[in-house]
Structure formats: C-alpha cells, structure tokens
Amino acid sequence: MPKILIASDLHLSESEKSYSFSVFEEILENAKNYDALFLLGDTFNTFEDAEKLKEEFSKKSEIYDKNIYLLKGNHEYLKSGGIALSKLKFADNIKIIEETDFINIENLDIVAVAYNENYNLGSDFIKEIESLKEKNRIFFGHGIVEGTLWAIEENEESAFIPIEIIKKVNPNLAVIGHIHKQMEINIENINIIYSGSVRVWRKSKSEMGIRKCLALNIDDNSITKKYIDLKSAGEYRVYNLNVSEMESKIEIISKDWSNKDIIDINIYGIIEDEIQLEIKKKEIINKYLEFVREINIKSSNLFFLENALNENIIKEFLNIANEFEFKNNNEEDLEIVELAKRIGIEKISLALQNNK
Numbered sequence: 001m002p003k004i005l006i007a008s009d010l011h012l013s014e015s016e017k018s019y020s021f022s023v024f025e026e027i028l029e030n031a032k033n034y035d036a037l038f039l040l041g042d043t044f045n046t047f048e049d050a051e052k053l054k055e056e057f058s059k060k061s062e063i064y065d066k067n068i069y070l071l072k073g074n075h076e077y078l079k080s081g082g083i084a085l086s087k088l089k090f091a092d093n094i095k096i097i098e099e100t101d102f103i104n105i106e107n108l109d110i111v112a113v114a115y116n117e118n119y120n121l122g123s124d125f126i127k128e129i130e131s132l133k134e135k136n137r138i139f140f141g142h143g144i145v146e147g148t149l150w151a152i153e154e155n156e157e158s159a160f161i162p163i164e165i166i167k168k169v170n171p172n173l174a175v176i177g178h179i180h181k182q183m184e185i186n187i188e189n190i191n192i193i194y195s196g197s198v199r200v201w202r203k204s205k206s207e208m209g210i211r212k213c214l215a216l217n218i219d220d221n222s223i224t225k226k227y228i229d230l231k232s233a234g235e236y237r238v239y240n241l242n243v244s245e246m247e248s249k250i251e252i253i254s255k256d257w258s259n260k261d262i263i264d265i266n267i268y269g270i271i272e273d274e275i276q277l278e279i280k281k282k283e284i285i286n287k288y289l290e291f292v293r294e295i296n297i298k299s300s301n302l303f304f305l306e307n308a309l310n311e312n313i314i315k316e317f318l319n320i321a322n323e324f325e326f327k328n329n330n331e332e333d334l335e336i337v338e339l340a341k342r343i344g345i346e347k348i349s350l351a352l353q354n355n356k
C-alpha cells in the first residue's frame with residue numbers, strides 16, 4: 001500500500017536561502033518514510049531562484065532514494081522569460097511536471113496538472129483518464145479551485161483552476177498548492193485539500209499557526225491522511241499590546257518563541273514621550289532579535305498624553321477622579337483610581353480619535 005508525502009509552497013529563495021533550505025531538509029527527512037515526495041508548486045520563489053538554487057536543491061534531493069515530483073506553480077513561471085523549468089538540469093530523481101502527468105504508484109493513479117494561465121485540456125486528456133485502472137485516484141494541482149471562498153491577498157495571483165477539470169478526473173481526493181492557509185473544503189462533492197505553505201513566506205493571517213506537510217496512506221478501500229508539523233519552518237505570531245505593559249507582556253509571551261519565528265507586535269495606548277518610546281522599542285528588538293527570525297514593533301493607535309489632556313471631556317473626567325482620590329486614603333482604592341484614570345484617558349482619547 002503506497003504512502004506519499006506532499007509539501008507545497010516552499011518558496012526557496014536566494015535571499016532566504018538558509019531558512020528555506022532548512023525547511024526542505026526537514027521535509028526530506030520526513031519523506032524517508034514514504035514512497036514518493038510531491039512538491040505541489042511554488043517550490044522556488046521565482047524561476048531565477050530555481051536557476052540559482054537548482055544545484056544545491058539537487059544535491060540534497062539526490063540523497064533521497066525515491067522520486068521527488070516537482071509540479072510547476074505560478075512562481076516558477078515568474079521571471080522565466082518563457083523558459084521551461086524542464087530545461088534546467090536537476091538530479092535524476094527529480095521529476096518535473098510542467099503540463100499534465102499521469103503517475104501510477106501501486107494501487108494509486110495520480111493526475112497532476114501544473115499551473116497554467118489557460119487550461120486547455122483536449123480529447124487526449126479525456127482518453128488518458130478513461131484508461132486509468134486503479135481504484136484510488138488523486139488529483140494534484142496548483143491554484144485556487146473555482147468555487148473556493150477565498151479573498152485573494154495582496155500581490156497574489158488569482159491562478160484559478162476550473163472545477164470542470166477536476167470533475168473530469170473524478171478523483172477520490174484533490175490536493176492543491178498555492179493558498180498558504182491549510183484548509184479542507186468540498187466543492188461539487190469533491191474533497192479538496194489545500195495543503196498550505198510549508199514555511200512562513202508572506203506575513204499574513206493565513207500563514208499563522210504551525211506549518212505542516214501532508215502524508216497520505218493509500219489502502220485498497222480508503223485513503224487516510226495525517227499532517228506532519230515542520231519545526232524548522234517556525235511560526236508567524238502577531239500580538240496587540242498596550243504600551244504601558246508591553247515589556248512585561250513580551251517577557252511572558254517570548255517563552256513560546258522559537259528562533260524560526262517571525263514576531264509582529266502592534267502597540268497601542270497613551271505615551272508621554274515619543275523619543276523614549278523609540279529607545280524602548282530598539283532595546284526590546286535588540287534583546288529578542290537573537291531568539292527569533294524577525295521581530296517588528298509597530299505603533300497602532302498611540303496618542304500623546306499632552307494632546308489628550310487638552311480635551312475638555314478628559315479634563316472633566318480627571319477632575320472627578322482627582323476629587324475621589326483627594327477624599328480617599330485607602331491605598332488599594334487609590335491604586336484602582338490610578339488604573340481607572342489611565343484606562344479612562346485611553347478610552348476617551350480613542351473615542352475622540354475615531355470621531356475625528
């Protein structure tokens with residue numbers, strides 16, 4: 001019974017060479033337990049990256065004693081100037097799929113259709129499908145299957161795959177690369193798995209969470225799937241923190257971070273001194289940079305105490321709070337008043353800012 005491993009959207013690039021290759025090595029290590037490795041597109045960030053990295057990629061791949069199928073995605077097409085991927089010299093066990101390929105592994109038929117701007121599958125394609133004999137049939141592609149609810153992200157190509165093509169193949173399962181979020185859907189009774197990107201490439205919501213590759217076990221009567229976590233890929237983590245407690249909060253959350261993570265921190269709240277804040281931000285970044293792949297601190301909704309204090313409604317609010325403070329001697333109460341003042345100023349300022 002064959003077992004195959006699937007990974008997608010590795011985006012190997014010259015600019016992030018050591019990171020992207022470390023993920024590839026982990027995938028290869030996992031692939032040892034499987035009969036073949038399928039890379040479902042955008043293995044290279046651009047065609048130029050494929051040209052520059054093909055030797056190192058081949059060297060690492062050669063050690064694997066089974067086949068690696070490399071399906072073309074839209075990114076292998078970028079900056080290619082019309083040159084085909086198959087014109088590049090890869091290791092012998094790397095099988096390039098640039099158009100359509102039919103692959104048989106024991107009791108499994110695979111129909112792999114590479115990314116195309118215009119899919120034009122003629123009568124030969126239908127004939128090939130009709131001649132398939134195995135009980136298990138899987139479709140592989142790269143793009144967004146027509147009917148998928150997905151908002152195309154910035155700088156992302158639409159790369160639509162017509163559902164008609166998959167319906168003609170009539171597979172037990174379709175596994176698709178391109179969308180970086182890992183998800184499973186059903187369109188016109190076809191099970192579609194977007195295996196998601198195996199690395200953190202673009203800093204977006206769809207790349208949050210643990211990066212995974214997909215393993216399939218093909219029995220005579222069933223296909224079972226399993227996701228395998230990729231530690232070397234790290235995670236993209238986003239936090240919203242109040243400026244007044246960012247240092248202490250970062251101290252706590254940083255315990256979860258790995259050296260492959262990308263961290264984005266958005267800070268909000270009231271500040272008194274912008275220069276002090278910039279110094280503090282630099283201090284934090286310098287402190288944590290060696291423990292992560294990247295860390296950024298962005299200001300969102302920060303306002304100056306000075307500006308807030310000029311607002312009449314805030315003056316009135318502070319008058320009431322100060323009056324209460326003046327009459328009170330209980331230390332615990334006074335602490336609460338201090339906290340209430342800070343939150344109050346912040347909330348009123350935010351409301352004022354949103355009204356402007």
Ligand SMILES: [Mn+2]
Pocket residue numbers: 041042073074075142159177178179
């Ligand atoms: Mn893609």
